[in-house]
Amino acid sequence: MTRIAPLLERNEQFARTYTPTALGIPAQQLLIVTCLDHRVDPAIVLGLELGDAPVIRNAGGRVTQAVIDDVAYIGFLAGQLFAGQGADDTLFEVAVIHHTQCGTGFLADPGFRRQAATATGQPEAALEASAVTDPHLTVGADVERLLSSPSLPPKVSVSGHVYDIATGRVTTTHDARYP
């Protein structure tokens, strides 16, 4: 018996009526970057279905070098797989979504940050840079970071959004654009 046992029962229900989806263009032509917080699951918040959109999640939903690398690879893969499949103008849009009440916000406090650095072995500066205290500010910075990256694949646009934990509403703060 493990903690995941009840979820495996849910999976059994899921598998009973499951139909596999072939690898193809994500149905929504979107790639979502958001926080790993269990209150902001984009499958629930945005009603994503299987095959709709790849999702990259980390603490804060920050555009780190690892995220840029993943976007670059997915862009390359999409370009290889989907050439001539009706995605000539755009491959996909990267939607960066930050949220209110983010747990990374505690990292703005120097004492908390010092303790976190000791406990995790991460540099204090990196932890400070990852903090989301005002999601409107950080999402703007991350949209710019992705747009200015030389690794951003061609035909990939970037947009920014804020999810409000209190209302359940996602607001677009940065319309999709190309570098």
Ligand SMILES: [Zn+2]
């Ligand atoms: Zn968060």
